[in-house]
Amino acid sequence: MAPHSPATDQIDTLLWIGFIAAAIVVIAINVALFYAVRKYRSERGTEPRQVSGGRKIQFRVGAMLTAFAALVFIVSVIFTDKARESPTTGSDGLAAAKKVPLQIEATGQQWLWRYDYPNGAFSYYKLVVPVDTAVALDLVTTDVIHTWNVPDLAGKRDAVPGKTAKVVFSTADEGSYTGRSATLSGQAYAAMGTEVEVVSAADYQDYIEQLKTDIESAQERVVSQIESGNVP
Amino acid sequence: MSQKPSLEIAIDAFPAKQRPRWIELATSADHKDIGRVMIGASLGFLFLALVELLMMRLQLAIPDNTFLSPVTFNRMLSDYGATAVFLFAIPLVLGFFYYVAPLQIGARGTALPRLGQLGLAIYAAGATVLYAAFLFTPSEAGVNPLAPLTELAFLANNGVDAWATATGLATLGFIFVAIDLLTTLRNMRAPGMAWRRVPIFAWAAAVGSWLILFIGPVLLAALTMLMIDRNYDGIFFADGSGGAPLLWQHLSWIFYSGTYMLILIFAFGAIAEIVATFSGKPLFNRGVVMGSLAAIAVVGTLAWMQNMLTAPIGSGWMYFAMLMSLALIVPFGLIIFNLISTMVGGALRMRAPLLFAVGAISMISIGLAAEIEHSMVATAWNLKDTTDATAATHFALVGGAVFGGFAALHYWYPKMTGRTMGESLARISFWTMIAGILLAFVPLFFAGAGEGQVIDAYKFFSGDGVDAYNLIASIGTLILAIGIVMTLVNAISSRENGPAAGHDPWGGDTLEWFALSPPDPHNFDVLPDVRSTRPMRDIRLAIAHRSGRSEEPARERQPVA
Numbered sequence: 001m002a003p004h005s006p007a008t009d010q011i012d013t014l015l016w017i018g019f020i021a022a023a024i025v026v027i028a029i030n031v032a033l034f035y036a037v038r039k040y041r042s043e044r045g046t047e048p049r050q051v052s053g054g055r056k057i058q059f060r061v062g063a064m065l066t067a068f069a070a071l072v073f074i075v076s077v078i079f080t081d082k083a084r085e086s087p088t089t090g091s092d093g094l095a096a097a098k099k100v101p102l103q104i105e106a107t108g109q110q111w112l113w114r115y116d117y118p119n120g121a122f123s124y125y126k127l128v129v130p131v132d133t134a135v136a137l138d139l140v141t142t143d144v145i146h147t148w149n150v151p152d153l154a155g156k157r158d159a160v161p162g163k164t165a166k167v168v169f170s171t172a173d174e175g176s177y178t179g180r181s182a183t184l185s186g187q188a189y190a191a192m193g194t195e196v197e198v199v200s201a202a203d204y205q206d207y208i209e210q211l212k213t214d215i216e217s218a219q220e221r222v223v224s225q226i227e228s229g230n231v232p
Numbered sequence: 233m234s235q236k237p238s239l240e241i242a243i244d245a246f247p248a249k250q251r252p253r254w255i256e257l258a259t260s261a262d263h264k265d266i267g268r269v270m271i272g273a274s275l276g277f278l279f280l281a282l283v284e285l286l287m288m289r290l291q292l293a294i295p296d297n298t299f300l301s302p303v304t305f306n307r308m309l310s311d312y313g314a315t316a317v318f319l320f321a322i323p324l325v326l327g328f329f330y331y332v333a334p335l336q337i338g339a340r341g342t343a344l345p346r347l348g349q350l351g352l353a354i355y356a357a358g359a360t361v362l363y364a365a366f367l368f369t370p371s372e373a374g375v376n377p378l379a380p381l382t383e384l385a386f387l388a389n390n391g392v393d394a395w396a397t398a399t400g401l402a403t404l405g406f407i408f409v410a411i412d413l414l415t416t417l418r419n420m421r422a423p424g425m426a427w428r429r430v431p432i433f434a435w436a437a438a439v440g441s442w443l444i445l446f447i448g449p450v451l452l453a454a455l456t457m458l459m460i461d462r463n464y465d466g467i468f469f470a471d472g473s474g475g476a477p478l479l480w481q482h483l484s485w486i487f488y489s490g491t492y493m494l495i496l497i498f499a500f501g502a503i504a505e506i507v508a509t510f511s512g513k514p515l516f517n518r519g520v521v522m523g524s525l526a527a528i529a530v531v532g533t534l535a536w537m538q539n540m541l542t543a544p545i546g547s548g549w550m551y552f553a554m555l556m557s558l559a560l561i562v563p564f565g566l567i568i569f570n571l572i573s574t575m576v577g578g579a580l581r582m583r584a585p586l587l588f589a590v591g592a593i594s595m596i597s598i599g600l601a602a603e604i605e606h607s608m609v610a611t612a613w614n615l616k617d618t619t620d621a622t623a624a625t626h627f628a629l630v631g632g633a634v635f636g637g638f639a640a641l642h643y644w645y646p647k648m649t650g651r652t653m654g655e656s657l658a659r660i661s662f663w664t665m666i667a668g669i670l671l672a673f674v675p676l677f678f679a680g681a682g683e684g685q686v687i688d689a690y691k692f693f694s695g696d697g698v699d700a701y702n703l704i705a706s707i708g709t710l711i712l713a714i715g716i717v718m719t720l721v722n723a724i725s726s727r728e729n730g731p732a733a734g735h736d737p738w739g740g741d742t743l744e745w746f747a748l749s750p751p752d753p754h755n756f757d758v759l760p761d762v763r764s765t766r767p768m769r770d771i772r773l774a775i776a777h778r779s780g781r782s783e784e785p786a787r788e789r790q791p792v793a
Contacts, residue, residue, distance in 0.1 A: 001614060001681075001684060011613060014608060015681070018604060022602055022605055025597065025601040025604065029568055029572075029593070033590060033597075036576050036580075037575065040575055040576060040577060040579065041579070041582065042512075044579065047512075048512035048579045050513060050514065052518065053518065054516075057573075058566070058570075068561060068565075069559060072561075072608065076610065079608075080608070080609040080610040083613075143385075144386055145378055145380070149617070151684045156542040156613050156614070156616060158542050158543045158544065160543060162471035162475075181686070184306070184374040184378070184687075186306075186387075187306070189690070190686075
C-alpha cells in the first residue's frame with residue numbers, strides 16, 4: 001500500500017505501529033523460549049527445581065501484559081478516530097463540494113462496480129473523481145456482499161444487501177488507483193476490480209458532462225431506432 | 233510394577249473376542265475406542281485437507297494460471313475449510329479430550345458412553361455427506377460461506393445444502409461428545425481429585441466442552457435458518473423482506489471464533505502437560521493457567537466481531553471487538569509466560585513430544601501476534617480479506633491443531649498403542665514442517681500486507697507484484713505437506729514397529745500413566761487416593777521410599793502413602 005489520502009496516511013502509520021507491537025511479541029516469546037530450551041537441558045545434570053509458582057512475578061507479568069494491551073488499544077482508537085475523520089475539500093477541489101462531500105453511489109453487482117454521478121451520468125468499472133475533493137461513496141449492492149477496496153485511497157468497506165455503507169476520502173494526488181474486491185462473490189470474483197482516476201476539478205466536470213451527453217445520445221439513438229421500427 | 237504379569241494373565245483368561253477388530257471398534261462405547269477412531273479419522277481428513285490445499289496452491293503458484301477452473305477452485309476452497317475445521321481440527325481436539333481426560337481424572341469409563349458413541353456416528357455421517365457431495369456438487373461458497381451468496385438465487389445447486397448438512401451433523405456429534413465428556417469430568421473424578429487438582433489437560437477438556445455446548449447450538453441455529461431459506465422459501469438471510477444478511481455473519485463468526493479458541497485451548501492444555509512432564513517440574517502457576525484457559529474461551533468468543541470490522545456495523549461495536557481481541561493478550565501472554573517459566577530451572581529431555589510442543593508455542597506466537605494487527609480497527613480496514621489474514625490464521629491454527637496435535641499424538645501414542653513413535657522420523661518430520669510452514673505463510677504476510685493480494689481468489693494477475701511470494705508459498709506448502717505426511721506414516725508404521733513402551737514411558741505426573749498401555753477396558757484395577765496435582769509422582773516417590781531406594785533427593789516432601 002502507498003497511502004495517498006489523509007485516512008490512509010493514518011492507517012499506514014498504525015500499520016507500522018502494529019507491526020512493531022507484533023514484532024516485539026514474537027521476538028520476546030521466541031527468544032525466551034529458545035533461551036529456556038537451550039539452557040535447561042537434562043544434560044546439565046542438575047535436578048529440576050520443584051517450584052510450583054510465584055505470586056509476585058505473576059502479578060508483575062499480568063500488569064505488564066495489561067499495560068501493553070491497553071496501550072495498543074488506546075493508540076488504535078486514536079489513529080482509527082483520525083482515519084474516520086471526514087476530509088474537507090481544499091482550494092483546488094470541486095467548488096460544489098466545498099460544504100458537503102461530492103456524493104457518488106457505488107453499486108456492486110456480480111462482478112462489476114457501477115458508479116452513479118450527481119448529474120445522472122454513470123460509469124462501470126472506472127470511477128473518475130476530482131482532486132483535493134471530499135468524495136462520499138454510498139456503497140450498495142444488488143446481489144451478494146462485495147467489498148470495495150482501493151487500499152491507496154481508503155480502507156475496505158463491505159457493501160451488504162439492504163444496507164448502505166459509506167466511504168469518504170479525498171486525495172491531493174492525481175493519478176490512477178486500482179483495487180480488487182475482497183469478499184468471495186462467486187465464479188468471477190477474482191476478476192472483479194475497480195479503478196479510481198483522480199483528475200483536476202475542471203477535467204472532472206468535463207468528463208461527467210461528456211459522459212452524460214454520450215449516454216443521452218446513445219439512449220436517443222435507441223429510442224429513435226425503436227420508433228422507426230428498425231430494431232435489431 | 234510388580235503385579236503387571238499377573239494382570240496380563242488375568243486378562244488372557246477372558247474369552248477371546250469373537251468379532252473382527254473393526255466391528256469391535258465401530259460398535260464400542262468405550263471412550264478409548266471412540267477417541268482413537270476420532271483421532272484416526274481426523275488425521276485421515278488432515279491428509280485430504282492437505283491435498284485440497286495443495287491443489288489450490290498449485291493453481292496459485294504462477295500468475296494467470298488455468299490449472300483449476302474458478303468453480304473447481306471455489307469447491308476446493310469450500311471443502312478445504314469444512315474438512316480442516318469440522319473433520320480434522322475439532323474431532324482431533326475432541327478425540328484427545330475424550331481419550332485422555334477420563335484416564336487423567338481416574339474414571340473407569342464415561343458417564344454417558346452411548347451418547348459419545350452416537351456423537352462419533354453422527355460425525356461420521358457428516359463426513360460421509362461432505363465427501364459424497366464432493367463427488368457430485370460440492371459447495372462453492374467458501375470457507376465461511378457468507379449470506380446471501382448461499383441463498384438459492386445465487387447458488388442454485390445442492391452444494392450449499394450438502395455443506396450445511398455435513399457441518400451441521402458433525403457439529404451435532406461434537407455437542408453429544410462434549411455433553412458426555414463434561415458429565416464425566418463433573419461426576420466421575422477419582423477420590424480426592426478436587427477441581428483444583430484436575431490435570432491441566434482435563435481442565436482444558438472441561439473448558440472446551442463448555443465452549444462447544446455454547447457455540448455448537450449457535451451454528452446449528454444458523455444452519456437451520458440457512459436450510460429453511462434455501463428449501464422452504466425462508467427469508468432469514470435474504471435482503472428485502474425483513475431478512476438480514478449480517479445475521480449469518482454474527483452467528484457463524486461466534487462459532488468460528490469459539491472454534492479458534494477451542495483449538496488453542498486444546499493445544500495449550502496438551503503443551504502444558506508435555507512441558508511439565510519433560511521438564512520434570514510442576515506447571516508454573518497452575519491456577520493462573522487454568523483461569524487463563526477459561527478466560528480465553530469467554531473473551532475469545534466475545535471477540536467474534538473482530539471478523540466483521542469492514543462490515544456496516546456501528547463503530548462502537550468495532551471498538552468492542554477490538555477491546556475483546558486485545559484483552560486476549562493478557563491470558564495468552566500469561567499462559568505462554570508460565571509455560572516458559574515451567575521450563576526454566578527444569579531438566580528438559582528434548583524428545584519428540586517436547587519438540588513439537590515448543591514448535592507449537594513458537595508458531596502460535598507468530599499467528600497471535602499477527603492477529604493484533606487484525607484487531608486494531610483501522611489496520612483491519614487495510615489487512616482484512618488479504619492473504620495476511622490467511623497467514624495469521626494458519627500460523628495460529630496449524631500451530632495449534634497440527635503442531636500441538638502432533639505433540640499430543642507423540643505424547644499419548646504410547647498410552648494408546650503400547651509403542652512409542654519413531655524418534656528420528658519424528659525429528660525429520662518436525663524440522664521439515666517448520667521449514668514448510670515458514671516458507672508457506674511468511675510470504676503471504678508480505679503479499680497481503682505489502683501488495684494487498686486478496687483472499688479466496690482463484691487466480692492473481694502477473695502485474696500484481698506477488699509472483700515470487702506465491703511461488704515460494706506454494707513450494708513451502710508442499711514441504712509442509714511432506715513433513716506432515718512423514719508423521720502420519722510414522723504413526724501408522726509405529727503401531728507394529730515402534731519400540732515397546734511401558735505404562736509410563738515419559739515419567740508423567742498424571743493418572744493416565746497409572747493405567748496399562750493400552751489401558752484395560754475398565755481403565756484401572758485400583759485407584760490411588762489423589763492427594764496432590766501430581767498423583768503419579770506421589771506413587772513413584774512412595775514406591776522409592778518403601779523399597780529404600782532414594783530416586784528423589786532427600787529434601788523432597790514426603791509423599792502420602
